[in-house]
Amino acid sequence: MKKGFVLLFCLFCLLPMFGAGTKESAPSGLIELRFLGMAQAAYSEQNVNDMTADFMKAHPNIKVYTEFVPYEELRNKTLLAYGSNNSYDAVLVDDIWFTEYDSKGMLVDITADIPQSYRDGVLAGGWNFTTKKGKVVGLPWFLDTMYLFYNPTMLKAAGYATAPKSVEEMVEMGRALKAKNIVEYPFVFSLAQAEALICVYSNFLEAFGGSFQDAQGNYILDTSGVKALEFLVALKQEGLLNPNSLEYLEEDVRRVFSTGDAAFTLNWGYMYALASDPAESKLKKEDVAVMVLPGSKGVKESAAMSGSMGLSVLSKSKHPKEALQYILYLSSKEVQDTYSNLQLPVWTASYDDPAIQAGRTDLVAAAKKAFSIMNVRPSVPNYQEVSAIFQQHIQTALYGEKTPKQALSDAVQMVKGLK
């Protein structure tokens, strides 16, 4: 009995030795990097993995492990991995997170390491959100905004030959479409309690000439902010807005628009190609048009709010030099031009390239215009909390539980009370 136990004990102790041979270990000299990206349509996981494979082919001494999570989990996963001492080397960062990450000392200052070709060639708007306190802490990877997508075939059927020139004209068109039974709900927006809601609201806030904060950082939503929210509430009350919008994210509105159940929606640039792709949509090419959201009559011509993202090296990376090499490769002009089917490049020269423009001249024109005027959401370290408060209160107004003025006033009070 005793001998048997001793034998078992010895076998137990030897177990790790049997296991040791099975674990794949990195050959000496091989540098391993971990990258965290976003599971999305553009750039897709497949796109990033293909880019990464090409990078590794060109750099045989570097192996990159990629991971992808939905947008909603990207920030938390980045923060938790960083805090757990199992940090990623390079990550994708939304423009609203740069201030927070930088304030926590998470991002490597790459100011001195950016090649001149990047400084000169990348759209100026890109560097605005990746530069904090004079330091460049990320490379712009894609510049984006919520464009206004509309269905010209429906508009023609309602007697409109041109695109709307103001939000008021857009509403008039919506009324005509509904009155003529062309579409039951002309508008569909992503107004679920998520960041998408803030993106939609902030575009209309811009359209009405407003901004979240003044120059001193005080939240000012009592005039134009209220108008923008009243506009959305009125659309819902009038039956012009698809009531399901309050549970929709971007992919949901894309689907609704693509089935011909809406004439107007706001969405990111990736939707343009998919909205007329027979595999993804019932619409034909001529049923899909895109433009920058028009402004309110007499206030401004057009409005755009940034929804851009960048790539950064995290300061806990053991191989910051190689991680920088990797993100420089991902954001290089050659790579971006190659994978520009659903995502426009950040390089100025690409916008004049006939190959990039082919089949989407209106999107490229809209992008050029949007990038020159687009504003940003509040650039504050506690943005996530601020955004969550606005999401809740804006929805409260959309449900009719509070007036837009009361809802925004309560939200601003709560934001002011944050620690």
Added chain:
Amino acid sequence: MVTKGTRWYSLLLAPMMLVMGAVIGWPLIQTFVLSFTDSQLMDASQPTFVGFQNFIAGFKNQGFHDALKVSALFALVVVSSEMVLGTGVALLLNEPFRGRNVVRALLILPWAVPTTVNAIMWRLIYNPEYGALNSLLFQLGFIEKYISWLGSADKALGSVMFADVWKNFSLVAMIALASLQSLPDSQIEAAKIDGANALQRFRYITLPHLIPSLQVALVLRIIEAVKVFDIIYVMTKGGPANKTRSGSIFVYQEAFTNSRMGSGAAYAIIMVCLIMILIAFYLRGISRKEN
């Protein structure tokens, strides 16, 4: 008395105790310590001791009160529905009929489905454009238009509760069914001979026999339901307008979205204490009844 035998058992148990201490005890202690500090996620500076400040703020926070109300309502509706439905199904499956074993096996399915999968499945069923539920109700003539179940402030919580009941009633049913198997047929037969009707047989024989097992199921389900997180997070993320934000979702948001680990830990401890008080009252009630 410590004998050679008990010492040997302790030695064998030691590795497991060590593992338990590492994966349960240590995080608990850490959470407790955190709750008395102003610790922030990813803040390089040393957290400061703030005493009971986080707990006081928690008791004053309206958002936390609302989240606790959601948790309480969720637990009340979900657990009571599961108990009634589970017991009813167990009684049915205890009766002999053709294909009973197949139905019993199928009963396990909802419970065996991972919560996240269940939540995604119900999201699809509730979809306001092509969801099966809308289609069914529309074809039966119960609704004139498709409904946004998860996007309506007044329907979202009920919809999530229904999805949870569907998943978990089978656990109660299985526990009750196992208990019913041990109920001697002779008691029922004797009651029948004495002229007891079906309701009386259930009231005076079956139910008293079932109660101890149902009590176990009740405690398990109350604990699970009060701390509900996953099904809500996947289905609504606490929306719309925070109408489905439970206590656990609130704790998660406080710790990870708002990066306040200290107060997040304090809120979590308040929730644990509330559950413990609930269970203590319940156990006291049982022991009184037994005495």
